[in-house]
Amino acid sequence: MKKILISEKGRKFLVKGAEFHSNHGRVDIEEGAESARSHLGHRFAVLDPDLIDIYEKMPRAGSYMLKKDMGMILGCLGVGTGAVVVDAGTGSGALAIFLGNVVGASGKVYSYERKPEFAAVARGNVKTAGLEDVVSVGVCDVLEGFREDNGSVDFVTLDLNEAWKTLEEVKRILRRGGRIAIYNPYIEHARLVHSRLVELGFMEIQTIESVTREMEFRAQGTRPKTSRVGHSGYLTFARKV
Numbered sequence: 001m002k003k004i005l006i007s008e009k010g011r012k013f014l015v016k017g018a019e020f021h022s023n024h025g026r027v028d029i030e031e032g033a034e035s036a037r038s039h040l041g042h043r044f045a046v047l048d049p050d051l052i053d054i055y056e057k058m059p060r061a062g063s064y065m066l067k068k069d070m071g072m073i074l075g076c077l078g079v080g081t082g083a084v085v086v087d088a089g090t091g092s093g094a095l096a097i098f099l100g101n102v103v104g105a106s107g108k109v110y111s112y113e114r115k116p117e118f119a120a121v122a123r124g125n126v127k128t129a130g131l132e133d134v135v136s137v138g139v140c141d142v143l144e145g146f147r148e149d150n151g152s153v154d155f156v157t158l159d160l161n162e163a164w165k166t167l168e169e170v171k172r173i174l175r176r177g178g179r180i181a182i183y184n185p186y187i188e189h190a191r192l193v194h195s196r197l198v199e200l201g202f203m204e205i206q207t208i209e210s211v212t213r214e215m216e217f218r219a220q221g222t223r224p225k226t227s228r229v230g231h232s233g234y235l236t237f238a239r240k241v
């Protein structure tokens, strides 16, 4: 049994099994219960974990993509049910899992990671998300090329060093009209990606930064939270014509 417990102060715990211990005390979770109380009197809401809970609580392998960037990628690519997507590098599998959740059982996400130990973490996370039939995680260095046939892929997502070196191969595997998203932490790298996309004849090339500000509602007044993500990465989108 896997459950999410949310305390009255909003702290979230992923619980495996019927008993849970924290500094809030011991909690016994009854089958089907919507709430539980610890032996110290703290109350928790009890929920089945959803995709966001899994994303927040999953083991990490290296740095991982933020929801603001994954949401932008899904929206700007227009990924839908049944699509075939190639994703690299996998890291802990955050983007691969969100892609898999959208393409569903009739689609496929082939995600590639060069570090076997990271791939193992990602496979575990894909399984926890219940997407092992949709998302496959392969170990390879995509700078040496992709395994997919010519024109066989609807979308490609790249989040790795030197992504610009893979773009000729990306063009080969993408179908005509297919789209690519590339994530770069540094603007110099986004510029190299942009130049290579132009050289290779991609169209609808656009680089953006997604900036979000969470609002804080307090007794004194309302304003953006003072602590926030300053920068994550630049997103470049393009289309094969």
Ligand SMILES: C[S@@+](CC[C@H](N)C(=O)[O-])C[C@H]1O[C@@H](n2cnc3c(N)ncnc32)[C@H](O)[C@@H]1O
Pocket: 061, 062, 063, 064, 065, 088, 089, 090, 091, 092, 093, 094, 095, 096, 112, 113, 114, 115, 118, 140, 141, 142, 143, 159, 160, 161
């Ligand atoms: C920033 S992480 C990816 C995060 C991931 N996209 C996510 O959704 O959380 C970059 C990953 O790319 C992998 N990587 C770097 N170069 C690679 C290559 N040439 N082929 C495959 N994987 C690569 C790294 O090992 C690392 O795990």
